[in-house]
Structure formats: structure tokens, C-alpha cells
Amino acid sequence: MQRNLIGVTPGASVGAGNMTAQTKNKAYATLAAQYTLKGHELIQGNPEDGAAASYAVRFREQAEQVHHEAAATEATLLWSKSTTAASDHPYLAPDTTEAAPGAPTEPKSTQGRRRNVRRVKVAGTRDTTPALALVAHKGEARVDSRLLATGLCNKHKNVIELIERYSDDLQRFGVLPFQTEQPPNDKGGRPQKFALLNEDQSFFLLALSRNSDHVVKLKANLVMSFKQARACQDLTANEYLPGYHQLHDRAQELAAAATNPRCFHMNLNKLVNKAVGVAAGQRSIAGATTRSLLVVANTLAAKAMEDSKDHREGYQAAKKVLDGLGQLLIGGSA
Structure with a gap:
């Protein structure tokens, strides 16, 4: 028997049999959130315990399991209430609509009813699941709540309301920063409020949603995005930071x-960023390839300044070599 980690055996029914479907679904969402929170607490409370991470994964798996059971319960309820459609139902009636001259038509059977036309995704068409581009907030990878709203196929207003409703729980995973931004192509009007969620906060939020197809895709994209961000941490410690220092x-x-040494350091960073094509403040969430290019750029600039007599000569020497790197990589110049 699978270990009951927080007092509820995975797969067990939630609540009494006379509970309404809405009440059961709410109970499932609460239980899934508890699993997610418990996994986070294990890691926070036992940072050096290797088993903590393993149990945290099991908590997340149990959260997924209770979501699946909630969906199965709802599907069973809907099926039990369904009845066989009458033969004269409007959806089963022959289609007698005539197409406009020259308009494309769907194939029809000899009885006049539409055939079952298989709809396939055409290569190159747009997927509604957003590409989750993480942003850096005080050195930590975070995801914009507007992207999560798109992936959830929900209005951002509703997602923000959900975040505010569970803000106390979300802040158990870390600081929950809110920002405002003028909507694109909007002349005037109220600035849009959005949140920047870390990995644990975003998965807690998704634990409150049912596992529909688009939610599952969003979770998969989110896992991959944060996995890539973590993969860059080793590269940062072993290669990037030594080259940066x-x-x-020098x-x-x-x-x-x-007169102003700090300005010289800032200008060097701008040269490196422009040569590699990294926006200001985004180094901490750069991918492995971009991070490797930053290592190369830092090393080249440091090497170029070895024989310089002062910061002016050093800047020009670094700019020359980074100009060449920029032209090679992105066709630009530093």
C-alpha cells in the first residue's frame, strides 16, 4: 500500500457520498493544494536531506492523482445523468442547408447527414499554449501571471483574483511581487496589474485547476522552463562567475x-550584453547556450584588457573584441 503522507490515502474518495459535485471538486482542489504545500515545507525544513526532495515529488504526484480522481468523479456523474438522444433531435436531423455558389462544402453522405470529418492540426498552425518565457526578478526566475492566464484559457482578471484570494498561501513559498504595466497598444486607460510567481507559487496556482488538456500542456511547459533555469545554475557557478570576476x-x-569606477563596470556589462544579445537584467534566466556565450564574452574582454594602461584603453580594447563577437553572433556590434 502506498504510504499515506499527510493522512489521506491517494485514490481514496473525498467526503461522503451525498456531497454535491461542486463540493467534492472543491475538496479535491483543497487536498491537492495541501499536498503541494507539504512538499514545499519538506524541502524548506530539510534542505540537506536528500529524501526530502523525493518525498516532495511524491506529494506533487499525489496532488495530480486527486485531480484525476476529481475529473473521473465528475465524468461519472455527467454520464449517469445523460440519456439517449431522440431520433428527431435537431443535431441528428439531415442537413438541408444549401451552400452559397462557389463556397467550399464539407462532404455529405447519401442520406444528407454530414460525415464525421476528422479535424487534424495542420503543421505550422499556432498552439494556444504559450511559450513560457521566464523573467528575472531580483535574481530569481519567475513566470508572468498573464502567461499563466493564457495557458489556462482564462481571463487574466480571474487569475489575478485567484492569486489575491490565496495570497497568504502563495506567500508561504516566497515573496509575491505585483507590478503594473500599461496594456500594449492602449492609449490611456488603467495600467494592468500582474504578478510574478516563482516555481512553487505557479504550481500551487495550477493545483487549483482541473487537469484539462490545456492545463496539462501548461504544466509540462512550466516544468521544462524552470528545469532549464535550474540547469544553468551549475554553469553559472563553475564557469560564468569565475569569468565574470x-x-x-581587471x-x-x-x-x-x-572619477567614477562604477560607471566603467556598468559599461563593460553593457558591452557584453549587447554582443551576446541579452537584455539588461536578464542574465540570471539566460539559457545554457546564452550563458556559455556570456562566459566567452567575459573571457575575451578580460584578455583584451590585459595590456591596457587605464580604464579608457581597457574600454576600447574590450569594445573592439566584443564588436567582433557581436558581428559573428548576431550581425551587430557592441
């Missing part, structure tokens, strides 16, 4: 007599 240690030596 090498560049700025910059510190050259800018010793400068």
Missing part, C-alpha cells in the same frame, strides 16, 4: 584612478 577584477585595477 576575472573581467571585473576592470577594478584599471579604474583605480577613475
Whole structure:
């Protein structure tokens, strides 16, 4: 028997048999949220315990399991209430509508009813599941609530209301920052409020939704996005940070007599970002390929400044070599 981790055996029925479907679904959502919270607490409370992460994964799997049971319960209820359609039902009646001259028509059978036309996704058509581009907020990878709303096929207004309703629970996973931004192509009007959620917060939010096809796709995209962000952490520690410190240690030596040394460091970072094609403030969530290019750019700039006498010569030497890198990578110049 699978271990009961928080007092409820996975697969067990939630509540009494006389509960309404709406009440049962609410109970399932609450239980799934409890599993997600418990997994987070395990990792937070036992950061050095290797088993904590394993149990946290099991909690997430149990959250998924109770969602599946909720969907099965609802499907069974709907099926039990269904009846066989009468032969004269409007949806089964022959289609006698005449198409306009020259208009394309669907194939029809000899009885006049429409055939079952198989609808397939044409290669190259747009998928409604958004590409989850994470953003950096104070060095942490986060996802915009507007992207989650699109993936949930819901209005962002409703998602924000849900986030605000469960804000106390969400803040157990970390700071919950809200921001405002003017809607695109909007002349005037009220700025749009949105939230930036970390990995645990976003999965807690999704635990409150049923596992429909688009929600499952969203979860898969979210898992992959945060997985890639974590994969860059090792590269950051082993290669990126040593090269970054090498560049700025040399910059510190050259800018010793400068009026504003900090400005020299900032300008070097701008040269590196432009050569590689990284927006300001987005290094922390750059992918592995981009992070590797940052390592190369930092190393080249530090090497170019080795023989420079001051920060002015150092800047020009770094700009020259990063110009070449930028033209090679993105056809631009630093």
C-alpha cells in the first residue's frame, strides 16, 4: 500500500457520498493544494536531506492523482445523468442547408447527414499554449501571471483574483511581487496589474485547476522552463562567475584612478550584453547556450584588457573584441 503522507490515502474518495459535485471538486482542489504545500515545507525544513526532495515529488504526484480522481468523479456523474438522444433531435436531423455558389462544402453522405470529418492540426498552425518565457526578478526566475492566464484559457482578471484570494498561501513559498504595466497598444486607460510567481507559487496556482488538456500542456511547459533555469545554475557557478570576476577584477585595477569606477563596470556589462544579445537584467534566466556565450564574452574582454594602461584603453580594447563577437553572433556590434 502506498504510504499515506499527510493522512489521506491517494485514490481514496473525498467526503461522503451525498456531497454535491461542486463540493467534492472543491475538496479535491483543497487536498491537492495541501499536498503541494507539504512538499514545499519538506524541502524548506530539510534542505540537506536528500529524501526530502523525493518525498516532495511524491506529494506533487499525489496532488495530480486527486485531480484525476476529481475529473473521473465528475465524468461519472455527467454520464449517469445523460440519456439517449431522440431520433428527431435537431443535431441528428439531415442537413438541408444549401451552400452559397462557389463556397467550399464539407462532404455529405447519401442520406444528407454530414460525415464525421476528422479535424487534424495542420503543421505550422499556432498552439494556444504559450511559450513560457521566464523573467528575472531580483535574481530569481519567475513566470508572468498573464502567461499563466493564457495557458489556462482564462481571463487574466480571474487569475489575478485567484492569486489575491490565496495570497497568504502563495506567500508561504516566497515573496509575491505585483507590478503594473500599461496594456500594449492602449492609449490611456488603467495600467494592468500582474504578478510574478516563482516555481512553487505557479504550481500551487495550477493545483487549483482541473487537469484539462490545456492545463496539462501548461504544466509540462512550466516544468521544462524552470528545469532549464535550474540547469544553468551549475554553469553559472563553475564557469560564468569565475569569468565574470576575472573581467571585473581587471576592470577594478584599471579604474583605480577613475572619477567614477562604477560607471566603467556598468559599461563593460553593457558591452557584453549587447554582443551576446541579452537584455539588461536578464542574465540570471539566460539559457545554457546564452550563458556559455556570456562566459566567452567575459573571457575575451578580460584578455583584451590585459595590456591596457587605464580604464579608457581597457574600454576600447574590450569594445573592439566584443564588436567582433557581436558581428559573428548576431550581425551587430557592441
